[in-house]
Amino acid sequence: MTRIPFLTTAFAVLMTLVAGAAAAQDTPVARILVVDFQRVNNDSLVGQDIAAQMQSFRVDMEGRQRELQEALRSKVEELQAQRNMLSEEVLQERVQGIQQEEQAANQEVRDLMNRGQNAMQQARLEVRRVLRPIIKGIMEERDATMVLDKNIVSQHVSGLDVTTAVIERLDAEMASFDVNLPTKGEGGN
Numbered sequence: 001m002t003r004i005p006f007l008t009t010a011f012a013v014l015m016t017l018v019a020g021a022a023a024a025q026d027t028p029v030a031r032i033l034v035v036d037f038q039r040v041n042n043d044s045l046v047g048q049d050i051a052a053q054m055q056s057f058r059v060d061m062e063g064r065q066r067e068l069q070e071a072l073r074s075k076v077e078e079l080q081a082q083r084n085m086l087s088e089e090v091l092q093e094r095v096q097g098i099q100q101e102e103q104a105a106n107q108e109v110r111d112l113m114n115r116g117q118n119a120m121q122q123a124r125l126e127v128r129r130v131l132r133p134i135i136k137g138i139m140e141e142r143d144a145t146m147v148l149d150k151n152i153v154s155q156h157v158s159g160l161d162v163t164t165a166v167i168e169r170l171d172a173e174m175a176s177f178d179v180n181l182p183t184k185g186e187g188g189n
Helices: 003-026 037-043 045-085 088-143 163-173
Strands: 032-035 146-149
Touching: 003 088, 032 088, 032 163, 037 163, 045 088, 045 163, 088 146, 088 163
Parallel strands: 032 146
Antiparallel strands: none
């Protein structure tokens, strides 16, 4: 009688193995390519163009911030020089006025920086939009089923990294992009 449970168990194990093998045959083989997207951003013509525009924007914003700070510093020094000649009430009004100007200046710089970051994000999205068909084309040419970012891959065999091909095709497709960055005179939203 112990033979029947053994046969039942053996039959169940056999069916599980057969079902697992059948399921494994339906699963496609993973053919992986690797792309160093950081290198694409740094080495592609469009990536370098966007980075240069962003650097120029940062320099302009730092200059604008210095201009605003210098204007406020000048007003504070002027107020300190006139302090003994002003009534307490007038002095308080001017101090409050300078504080409001400082808040407005800080808000202007924050708004410009936020708008700059939004413009950068839009530029990155546009580059990704152009990259999608490039990567898809390379995947089809190499009969690949997936692309992984090189930054998440610890090791791979040679021949899987297609970063150079991606950069070459991106350069041919999109050598530059005009990032719609705000200028230092544009405040507010």
